[in-house]
Amino acid sequence: MAQRGVGINTAIKSAMDVGIEQFVVPGVSPENWPVVAQLAKQFPPVHCTFGIHPLFIDSHSIDALPELEVRIEDSLLHSHGCIAIGECGLDFYQGRENEKLQFMVLEAQLKMAQRFELPVLLHVRKAHNELIQILKRHPLPKGGVLHGFSGSYEQGMEFIKCGLWLGIGGTITYPRANKTRMAVSRLPLExxxxxxxxxxxxxxxxxxxxxxxxxxxEVLSTLITLRSETEQTIAQKLRNNTYNALQI
Ligand SMILES: [Zn+2]
Incomplete structure (x- = not known):
């Protein structure tokens, strides 16, 4: 949830009006960390995370890693501190020119997740199998969320085996997203x-x-049409899963 479109106040209020209780706003770059930290301070239902998103990786990212570590450490000492590391991950949608850098920055953040025992928020495009291989080398003590899941049932199960929950978003509302819709109908609800x-x-x-x-x-309504469990079971389970995954 960034600050494009309606103002943040309006976005939070209209979501709370339809029953949404808490929000996670991921930090994606060094410039963005103070912004999300401020949001979490200002709005109690908002939680922030700090990370370096693969699309925001540049020549300064390696230098920013110690700053990220200090920021996380400091934030954990205060209330409204960060609840996870991320978004981090791999994104080769626009090419692989900086793939080495993406691997390095991701692995450094996975090590921080181990050190601070925090969950991760993972972003992946065009690199599912590579991400799975990296996760196998860096077991995560608190798991995390693979956000915006789109993929096959088998890929979903591989991520789950790495200790992740799968974030289900608007993708499943598109009838043409057949593979993901089929996968989401069978993957374990928990x-x-x-x-x-x-x-x-x-x-x-x-x-x-x-x-x-x-x-x-609306994402929930679509998911209900794809699953065999009752509406109430799905809604309740998913709410609990979020709280378990992010320990909020
Ligand atoms: Zn993302």
Whole structure:
């Protein structure tokens, strides 16, 4: 949830009006960490995380790692501190020019997750199998969330075996996302949770608009049509999964 589109106050209020209780706002770059930390201080239902997102990696990212470590350590001493490390991960959607750098920055953040015993928020595009291999080398004490899951049942199960929950977002609202919809209908319910990735990933029918957290219930409605469990079981389980995964 970033600050594009409606103001943050409005986005939080309209989501709370439809029953959403808490929010996770991931930090993606050194410039962005103080912004999300301030949001978490200002709005008690908001939790922040700190990380270096693969799309924000540049020549300064290696130098930023010690700063990230200090920021996390310091934040854990205070209330409204960070609840996870991320977003971090791999993104080869636009090419692999900086793949070495992406691997290094990700591995450093996974080590921090081990050291601080924090969950991770993982982002991946065009690198599912490579991410699985890296996760096998860096076992995570608190697991984490693979956000915006889109993939096959087998890939989903591999991530779950690495201790992750799968973040299910607007992708499943698109009928053409057949592989992901089929996977999500069969993957274990106790390892799924809901997300919007607002302001990104608009739902089907809202293309070209700014996504908002209030649309979480529409992701839930779609998930209910794909699963065999009752609506109540799904809603309750997913809520608990979120709290377990992120320990909020
Ligand atoms: Zn992401």
């Amino acid at each position: 390892r799924l949770l809901l997300e919007t990735d607002a302001p990104d990933m608009p739902l089907n029918g809202y293309q070209g608009t700014v996504n908002e957290p209030k649309f979480l219930n």
